[in-house]
Amino acid sequence: NAGVTQTPKFQVLKTGQSMTLQCAQDMNHNSMYWYRQDPGMGLRLIYYSASEGTTDKGEVPNGYNVSRLNKREFSLRLESAAPSQTSVYFCASSEGGKGNTIYFGEGSWLTVV
Amino acid sequence: GQQLNQSPQSMFIQEGEDVSMNCTSSSIFNTWLWYKQDPGEGPVLLIALYKAGELTSNGRLTAQFGITRKDSFLNISASIPSDVGIYFCAGQLPGSGNTGKLIFGQGTTLQVKP
Numbered sequence: 048n049a050g051v052t053q054t055p056k057f058q059v060l061k062t063g064q065s066m067t068l069q070c071a072q073d074m075n076h077n078s079m080y081w082y083r084q085d086p087g088m089g090l091r092l093i094y095y096s097a098s099e100g101t102t103d104k105g106e107v108p109n110g111y112n113v114s115r116l117n118k119r120e121f122s123l124r125l126e127s128a129a130p131s132q133t134s135v136y137f138c139a140s141s142e143g144g145k146g147n148t149i150y151f152g153e154g155s156w157l158t159v160v
Numbered sequence: 161g162q163q164l165n166q167s168p169q170s171m172f173i174q175e176g177e178d179v180s181m182n183c184t185s186s187s188i189f190n191t192w193l194w195y196k197q198d199p200g201e202g203p204v205l206l207i208a209l210y211k212a213g214e215l216t217s218n219g220r221l222t223a224q225f226g227i228t229r230k231d232s233f234l235n236i237s238a239s240i241p242s243d244v245g246i247y248f249c250a251g252q253l254p255g256s257g258n259t260g261k262l263i264f265g266q267g268t269t270l271q272v273k274p
Contacts, residue, residue, distance in 0.1 A: 082264075087266060089267050090250075092262075137203070139202075149205075151195075151202035154202050
């Protein structure tokens with residue numbers, strides 16, 4: 048009963064390095080999301096994918112790229128990490144549509160030094 | 161962008177007390193959700209509300225979708241130490257279509273003293 052799984056759990060990067068956060072869901076959901084969580088800021092949407100083959104920008108997309116590899120997987124890439132991207136990243140999925148509920152992964156703690 | 165104002169920002173209460181928190185917005189929402197986040201974990205859905213005026217309970221938790229569709233509250237009765245965590249409200253805007261995008265409040269941090 049995995050739900051939404053994301054890797055890695057923890058990562059330390061140097062400024063300018065690149066990395067990809069991986070996410071997979073086993074609930075056959077149409078929509079997938081990447082959020083970041085910062086103290087006092089709640090959860091802010093980075094990118095989302097309403098269905099396989101589509102991606103759209105959220106509230107804070109700058110510095111990130113995403114790829115909806117298939118219905119199960121949605122990856123988030125930092126091409127050139129910056130200290131401002133130090134955050135906790137959550138992948139999530141949902142069936143989509145009105146009356147939607149979103150289910151979250153356990154989070155990835157990223158530190159950029 | 162759209163914002164949800166969640167209050168209070170934090171609460172420190174005695175075990176057994178009741179708790180109330182709320183979210184308000186200047187925008188109308190067609191879904192309200194309440195999540196709880198434990199330290200080191202992702203948010204977990206507590207209650208989902210889909211209609212204006214809807215009142216829903218989940219054990220000691222009760223939440224309501226405001227009549228104006230611009231607010232929601234969450235009540236926790238007879239708090240216990242395991243209620244500790246961060247509580248988030250989230251809303252889905254009309255017109256977000258099939259995306260399922262949510263707007264999140266800033267969170268209420270709850271601490272319970274045994």
